[in-house]
Amino acid sequence: MSDVVAEKPVWTRKHLLTLNDLSPEEILYVLDTAESFKEVSTRSIKKVPALRGRVVVTAFFEDSTRTRMSFTLAAQRLSADILDFSAKISSASKGESLRDTARNIEAMGVDIIIVRHSSAGAAYDITQAVDCCVINAGDGQHAHPTQGLLDLFTIRESKGRIDGLNVAIAGDIAHSRVARSDLRGLIKLGANVTLVGPPTLVPRSFEKLGAHITSDFDAILPKMDVINMLRIQQERITSSVFPSIREYIRLFGMNADRLKRCKPDVLIMHPGPVNRGKELAADVADGPNSSILRQVTNGLAVRMAVLFLCQQAAAGNT
Amino acid sequence: MSKSILIRGGRVIDPSREIDEKMDVLIVGDKIAGLGREAAGSADEVIDADGLLVTPGLIDMHVHLREPGHEDKETIETGTAAAVAGGFTAVACMPNTDPPLHSDAEVEYVLRQAELVAHTRVYPIGALTKNRAGRELAEIGLMVKAGAVAFSDDGDGIADTAVCMRAMEYVSQFDRLFIQHCEDTSLTRGGCMNAGLTATRLGLPAIPAVAEVIMAQRDITLARQAGVRYHVAHVSAAGTVDLVRRARQEGQAVTAEVCPHHLLLTEEMCARYDPNLKMNPPLRSQADLQACLEGVRDGTIGCLVTDHAPHVNSEKELGFQDAPFGIIGLETALPLFIRALIDSEVLDWPQLIAAMSTRPAQLLGVSGGTLKVDRVADVTLIDPEIEWKIDAEKMRSKSRNTPFDGWPVRGRAVLTMVGGEVRYRAEQE
Numbered sequence: 001m002s003d004v005v006a007e008k009p010v011w012t013r014k015h016l017l018t019l020n021d022l023s024p025e026e027i028l029y030v031l032d033t034a035e036s037f038k039e040v041s042t043r044s045i046k047k048v049p050a051l052r053g054r055v056v057v058t059a060f061f062e063d064s065t066r067t068r069m070s071f072t073l074a075a076q077r078l079s080a081d082i083l084d085f086s087a088k089i090s091s092a093s094k095g096e097s098l099r100d101t102a103r104n105i106e107a108m109g110v111d112i113i114i115v116r117h118s119s120a121g122a123a124y125d126i127t128q129a130v131d132c133c134v135i136n137a138g139d140g141q142h143a144h145p146t147q148g149l150l151d152l153f154t155i156r157e158s159k160g161r162i163d164g165l166n167v168a169i170a171g172d173i174a175h176s177r178v179a180r181s182d183l184r185g186l187i188k189l190g191a192n193v194t195l196v197g198p199p200t201l202v203p204r205s206f207e208k209l210g211a212h213i214t215s216d217f218d219a220i221l222p223k224m225d226v227i228n229m230l231r232i233q234q235e236r237i238t239s240s241v242f243p244s245i246r247e248y249i250r251l252f253g254m255n256a257d258r259l260k261r262c263k264p265d266v267l268i269m270h271p272g273p274v275n276r277g278k279e280l281a282a283d284v285a286d287g288p289n290s291s292i293l294r295q296v297t298n299g300l301a302v303r304m305a306v307l308f309l310c311q312q313a314a315a316g317n318t
Numbered sequence: 319m320s321k322s323i324l325i326r327g328g329r330v331i332d333p334s335r336e337i338d339e340k341m342d343v344l345i346v347g348d349k350i351a352g353l354g355r356e357a358a359g360s361a362d363e364v365i366d367a368d369g370l371l372v373t374p375g376l377i378d379m380h381v382h383l384r385e386p387g388h389e390d391k392e393t394i395e396t397g398t399a400a401a402v403a404g405g406f407t408a409v410a411c412m413p414n415t416d417p418p419l420h421s422d423a424e425v426e427y428v429l430r431q432a433e434l435v436a437h438t439r440v441y442p443i444g445a446l447t448k449n450r451a452g453r454e455l456a457e458i459g460l461m462v463k464a465g466a467v468a469f470s471d472d473g474d475g476i477a478d479t480a481v482c483m484r485a486m487e488y489v490s491q492f493d494r495l496f497i498q499h500c501e502d503t504s505l506t507r508g509g510c511m512n513a514g515l516t517a518t519r520l521g522l523p524a525i526p527a528v529a530e531v532i533m534a535q536r537d538i539t540l541a542r543q544a545g546v547r548y549h550v551a552h553v554s555a556a557g558t559v560d561l562v563r564r565a566r567q568e569g570q571a572v573t574a575e576v577c578p579h580h581l582l583l584t585e586e587m588c589a590r591y592d593p594n595l596k597m598n599p600p601l602r603s604q605a606d607l608q609a610c611l612e613g614v615r616d617g618t619i620g621c622l623v624t625d626h627a628p629h630v631n632s633e634k635e636l637g638f639q640d641a642p643f644g645i646i647g648l649e650t651a652l653p654l655f656i657r658a659l660i661d662s663e664v665l666d667w668p669q670l671i672a673a674m675s676t677r678p679a680q681l682l683g684v685s686g687g688t689l690k691v692d693r694v695a696d697v698t699l700i701d702p703e704i705e706w707k708i709d710a711e712k713m714r715s716k717s718r719n720t721p722f723d724g725w726p727v728r729g730r731a732v733l734t735m736v737g738g739e740v741r742y743r744a745e746q747e
Contacts, residue, residue, distance in 0.1 A: 015538075199487040199544070215491030240481045242488065243448070243455040251459050 014314035015134045016306050017123050018143040019184040027185060030305050037308070038301035039237035040077060045088030050308050051080035054111040059102070059242050060137070061087040061117040067137050070296070071114050073203050074303035083110070097123060099129035106130040112311060115139070133310040141177050146306055147271055148181030150299040152189065154291050155226055157298065158267050159245060163190030166223050170196040170252055171279055172241075174203050178232060178271045183211055194220055197200040197252055200241045211287075217252050221261045229254050232279045245278055258291065320347030321362045324737065328367025328699065331372060332687035333672035343372055345695040348737040350692060367699055370732065373406025373671045374687050375696030377647065379678040380472070380497075380551060380575060380623035383409070383440070386427060387416025389502075392716045394428065397434040400626070400715040401650040402742040403732025407685055407696035408439035409648075410678075413450065414473040416717060420445035420456040422464035429465050438734075439696070441467040441684055443497065452476045455488055462492045467682045468644045470497035472551055475533050477503060481538065486544035495573075495681050497549045498537050500558065501599070505529035510639050512585040512600040519717040520588065522639060525600050530556035538565045538572055549681065550574040552625050554599035555639075556609030563618040573681060575621035576610050578647060578654035583607075583721065593634040593641035593723040597627070608721050614673070615664045621681065622673045623660075624651045628717030646715050650708055652700065653727035660702075661728075667702070699733035 010029040019027065040048055054074040058068050068084075075082050085105060098117070098276075100126075105113060112133040115123045120140030127134045138144040156162055167186050173179045173195045186193050187210045194212040195202050202213055214220055221227075232248055242248050249255075254268060268280070268289045276282045285292060325347040329355065330341040337353070344352040344361065379403065384392035394411075401409050411428065413419035419428060425442045432440035444466035445456045450473065458469055469489050475498050476482040480707045489496045506525040511517050513524035534550055538561055541548035550562060553574045565572040585601045595601060613619040627644025648656075655674065659665040665673070675698075679687025684695040710723040734742040 199491050200484045204545075238454060240453065240455045240484050241445070242461070243457045247457045247459045250463070 003288045011136075012143060012313050014310050016129070016310055017134065017136045017180050019145050019148050019188070022142070022188070024188050027149070027152065027188060030309065032151055032301070032302040033309060034149070034153055034205050034298070034305035035184060037304040038298070040304070041297070041300060047077050047079055047284075049079045051075065051078035051311055054080045054311060055109055056081045056112045056114065056307065057085055057105050057110045058114045058137070059105060059116070061115070061122070062136070062138070066296070067116065071137060071303050073082045074300050078302070078304055078307055090103050090169040098125055102126040102129045107145045108131050111314070114306060128176070128273065133314050135179050135306060135310060138177055141175050142180065144177040144181045146183040146299065146303050147178050149306070150302040151182050151228065151269060151294055152185045152303050153298045154269065154295050155267065157294070158291060159186060159225060162186065165191045166194070167191045167226040167228065168194045168224045168246055169222060169228045169230065170217060170254070171232055172201045172236060173197055173206060173230070174201050175233070176230050182228060183197050183209060187211070195222075196220065198242050201236070218258070218261070221258055223262065224262060224266055226267045226269060227254065227262070228271075228281045230271065231273065231275060234301045253279055254284055256283055259284050259287070265289075269295060272296065321345045321513075321738070322351070323363045323365060324361035325365045325367050325697065325699070328370045328372035330372045330626070330689065331668050331671050331687040333668050333676040334374070334690060335378070343607055343689060344565060345506060345697070345698065345735070345738050346647070348695055348739070350689055350693050350695050353689060360582045365699070365733065366448060366713050369701070370705070371667065371700040371702055373698050373700060374675045375690055375698050375699055375734065375736065376405045376652070376674045376731070377408045377678040377684070377686055378406050378624050378626070378651065379410040379682060381409040381411050381648065381715055382414065382629060382644070383411040383625045385431065385562070386424070390630055390716070394431050394440060395437075396714060396716045397626070397628070397648070398432070399435040400646070400713060401716050402437040402734045402736070403731070404438060404648040404650070405595050405652050405698040405700060405734055406438055406648060407698065407734060407736045408441060408684065410441040410443050410467060410682060411562045412443055412470065412472040413445040416593070417459070418445045418450050419443070419466070420448055422457060422460040425464040425466050437549050438736055439684070439686070441682060443468045443470050445469070446471045446476060446489070447481065450474055452478055452481055455485060458488055460490065462494060466494070467684055468495040468497055468549075469550065469650050470499065472497065472499045472720070475499045475501045479536065479540070483540050483544060483656065486541055486546040486548070490544055490546040493547070495549050496541065496546045497551050498533065499551045500530045500533040500537065501576050502529045502533050510596055510600070511588050514585055514603060516585045516588055520591070525598070527555035527557060527602060527606060530555045530599055531561065534558045534561050538562075538570065541572065542570055546575070547571040547681070552577050552580070552599055553610060553613065554580045554606060556606045559609045559613035561617055563613065563616070566618060573621065574613070574619045575623045576614060576619045577623055577625045578651055578658060579645065579721070580610050581607060581614070581658035582654060588638070591638040592721060593638050593644055595638070596638055596641055596643055597625070597645055598643035611662070611664050613656070614659060620673055620677045622655055622670070624648055629719050630714055630717060636717050644719070646713070646720050649715065650715050650720060650727075652731060653708070653729050654722065655732065656702070656729040669696070695735060695738040697735040700729065700732050701732045702729045704728065704730055
């Protein structure tokens with residue numbers, strides 16, 4: 001986007017697999033690009049020709065409605081052609097390997113594969129088999145980079161900065177790709193991140209990634225600028241990770257009472273879908289501190305930016 | 319104005335401050351008000367403690383009160399009546415009741431019932447897993463909020479390693495003690511006495527010492543990883559003592575307790591199939607007994623407990639192989655520990671009181687265990703010389719299952735005070 005011809009472009013990646021190896025400049029560049037795309041959504045004709053003639057496939061090997069819709073709409077607004085692939089109607093269930101499936105998809109003349117898979121590393125594996133762009137829409141417990149970016153975008157939009165903010169991520173950290181992506185992005189941009197939950201859900205190894213760890217939610221509430229509440233899964237009870245939803249709510253649920261003990265302008269985030277009345281009380285989810293719907297809106301702009309930047313890098317016409 | 323009591327002229331032993339000398343103790347209301355050679359000129363009541371030991375109230379951190387669910391064996395009322403007569407001002411009760419103490423509701427029940435009828439303080443120990451089944455975590459956080467002081471599935475150990483690990487991690491967030499009944503039941507199922515020559519001779523299915531050792535070994539490794547304070551219940555095997563000693567030398571937060579019977583009795587005594595000698599862990603070998611004594615001597619085993627486990631006669635009359643495990647102990651613990659540890663010079667008196675009061679209070683994070691000014695006036699007066707004979711028929715416990723009936727012993731509690739209130743006074747003989 002610079003008009004100085006000799007300057008090295010900030011974004012040169014054709015894949016987005018994780019936020020781990022991005023520089024702060026690269027992350028900020030995506031956020032800045034997303035800001036300009038956000039404006040597109042406010043127009044009466046919500047479409048730009050940036051990916052006209054390009055083919056984007058959403059290859060979802062794991063169920064997802066929201067993320068797929070968000071990516072599909074993002075690609076549509078960039079005027080791309082969209083193809084849906086889901087494991088249920090594919091040969092994946094017939095024993096075809098992930099790499100073979102990816103090669104077959106690419107052979108149809110596809111420019112970007114957006115992949116969601118229940119196994120960590122699946123998006124990386126696909127990059128080893130194809131030449132087109134690969135965007136990770138969530139791989140196992142490993143990464144969900146566009147969720148991380150949209151959370152960063154939402155925080156920056158709300159607080160005007162990320163550097164120096166105190167951010168808590170509460171809940172099932174161990175099993176969460178969202179937590180991992182948020183954590184990496186936040187730390188790169190200078191936030192102080194605290195992971196909150198029972199030790200069974202917040203492994204101490206996360207300290208080595210630069211996070212603070214605590215089981216005492218109430219103690220940290222007054223210091224936080226942002227609190228991101230992760231979805232709690234019923235199936236963690238039978239695997240003896242915590243005893244009951246009732247106990248979880250008492251110790252780690254966000255509700256009006258806890259909100260009162262936070263800073264008045266604390267930002268309450270949630271990647272969705274919310275278990276209302278469980279990790280997040282309904283009145284807080286719908287209240288003025290909540291950014292849940294803005295996160296969804298921003299997700300669209302961020303995904304437009306990611307599709308655009310990766311395609312541009314692949315085409316070499318930065 | 320609150321009532322004042324002066325305990326005059328006793329040998330005051332307070333391990334929390336390394337005090338062991340002849341002093342007076344002044345109590346005002348429910349608190350210790352002063353210690354000194356002449357603490358106060360006058361008080362509402364003066365108790366003559368000449369020739370007696372004046373110690374922080376004894377605390378038994380391993381008791382089965384059986385309520386709710388087995389009130390035929392014991393109740394909170396009768397169990398604590400036995401406790402106070404044995405010199406205890408507080409007991410921690412194990413959760414293997416029916417229903418088990420596995421959620422805040424049962425913990426609150428025990429505390430409310432204790433408030434109504436108990437003679438001592440009662441500290442509930444919550445279950446680690448639902449129904450003590452070793453599969454899903456119990457509502458440990460809610461039990462902490464309700465007042466549980468520690469957690470254990472006592473009666474059973476947690477067999478599944480992953481469940482045990484998670485339980486340890488989960489407990490670690492509350493800084494409560496994790497107490498394990500160490501027994502690998504895949505090695506002990508059906509067993510009823512120690513594996514050895516006597517079991518072979520008697521034809522009884524056996525419980526090998528290694529079943530205890532192997533779980534303690536696993537647990538110590540897990541607990542180090544989980545960062546939980548880990549406590550081995552009722553140590554009985556030499557191998558366990560070694561493991562605990564080594565872990566403590568390496569600085570790990572590992573503690574252990576032992577019962578009187580494992581310091582006084584051995585497996586050979588089961589020769590007559592007396593069901594009152596059937597307990598779990600079982601009586602072991604002389605070498606195990608010696609190792610336990612050595613563990614107490616060098617501080618490896620820092621707590622002395624009863625594992626008071628009442629059963630009705632009809633159950634013990636089933637015969638050795640079919641009778642339930644366990645014996646009562648609250649009214650005999652003090653003279654038996656005197657016999658096992660003071661008489662044999664394994665411990666001196668301040669060390670004994672530390673193991674029966676100060677240290678359990680510290681591990682459970684409860685009041686008591688000290689005679690510091692402004693702390694609760696939980697005090698036990700002990701006559702260390704009185705000679706008497708254990709008589710099961712005179713016990714306050716609902717049950718009579720003790721192998722020590724008829725034993726001549728020395729030393730007993732003569733007065734037990736809880737929160738400045740005299741709750742037990744021995745009859746003059």
